Amino acid sequence: MSLPQPVPPSWKDLGKSSNDLLGRDFPISGVQLEVKTNTPSNVAFKVNGTRDSKSALINGDLEGKYVDRKHGLVFTQAWTTSNILRTQVELENQIAKGLKFDLNTALTPDSGSKSALFTTTYKQPGLHSRAFLDLFKGPTFTADTVVGRDGFLLGAEASYNVTEGKVTRYATALGYSAPEYAVTLHGLGNLSTFAASYYHRVSPDVEAGAKAVYDTKATTSGVSLEVGTKAYLDSSAFVKAKINNSGILALGYTQALRPGVxxxxxxxxxxxxxxxxSPSGAAHKVGASFTFEG
Known part of the structure; x- marks a missing residue:
């Protein structure tokens, strides 16, 4: 008798452990400040600002989120320094268990440009399926599905342009996930790009991972390879390091100064x-990120 199957990750989260290890906590492009606060009335505010070290431009956004857990409703409104208004409405587990509806819109008043993406997600043990309808682009219908059993994962994605009546993009993935390690193989961009990622929790204090990408349409031949590791110094601090086959070495250090900081x-x-x-010619970068959460 097989064990009860958990809900597998969504298509975008296949290989997430490796992607997070190699992509997060390396603030090398400038200085970022993020402030999060919560009110007793289930409203959360987030202010995010980033100064790009290359362009010296400062970008930011202000976001407010209201959560009604009883009715499975989440309403998010954001306003960016680029004068983009973003609105997101989420409704989950109301029509059927595991079913979620999501409407994400964006409006730029200066130019009048707008976008709207309607998403339906259905989750059950062994199945995680999503469907997207881009109302103003195409319109384009995109669907992805991940099925899982006993740690093995199989996923696929496809996009269909309603106006042109043809499939514009497709991809597939195969993986295996265990509590201590995970392996994922992707075939992306109409199977023109292939990626393999690996994650391993070596011990409670050490993690390691790698990712290799081969693009059949790239002008330069060969495989792009990146390896990294994360080590906890104590319960409040950790260091990370990664290097790729181009010789770029990145180092990161994160410290919890106090609860919420x-x-x-x-x-x-x-x-x-x-x-x-030469500072202008060198590829060396440095940056910092500060997060305050209350």
Whole structure:
């Protein structure tokens, strides 16, 4: 008799452990500040600001989120410094258990451009399926499904342009997930790009991972490879390091200063140009991120 199957991850979360290990907590592009607060009336506010070290531009957004857990309703409104108004309405587990509806819209008053994406998600043990309808682009219908059994995962995605009457994009993935490790293989971009990722929790304090990408349409031949690791120094701090086959070494350090206050620092070095004294020519980067949550 087989064990009860858990709900598998969604298509976008296949390989998430490896992607998070190699992509998060490396603030190397500038300085970021994020402030999160919650009110007793189930309203959460988030203010996010980023200063890009290359362009010196400061971008930010203000977001408010209302959560009605009793009725499975989440309403989010955001306004960015680019004068983009974003609205998201989510409704979950009301019509059927595991069924979620999501409407995400964006409006730019200056240019009048707008977008609207309607999403339906259905989750059950062993199944995670989503369907998207882009109302203003195409319109385009996109669907993805992931099925899982005993740790094995199989997923596929396809996009269909309603106006042109043809499939515009398709992809597939195969993976295996266990409590201590996960392996995922992707065939993306109409099976023109292939990616393999690996994640391993070596011990409670050490994680390791790698990702390899081969693009059949790239002008340069070969496989792009990136490996990284994460080590907890104690319950409030950890360090991360990663390097790719181009010789770019990235280091990250995150420290919880106190409950709700976290600081991260990042450094990227081009190991092939360590002796380059020209700041404009060097590929070295440094940055920091500060998060306040109350």
């Amino acid at each position: 976290r600081a991260s620092f990042g450094l990227a070095l081009d190991t092939q140009r360590l002796n380059d004294a």
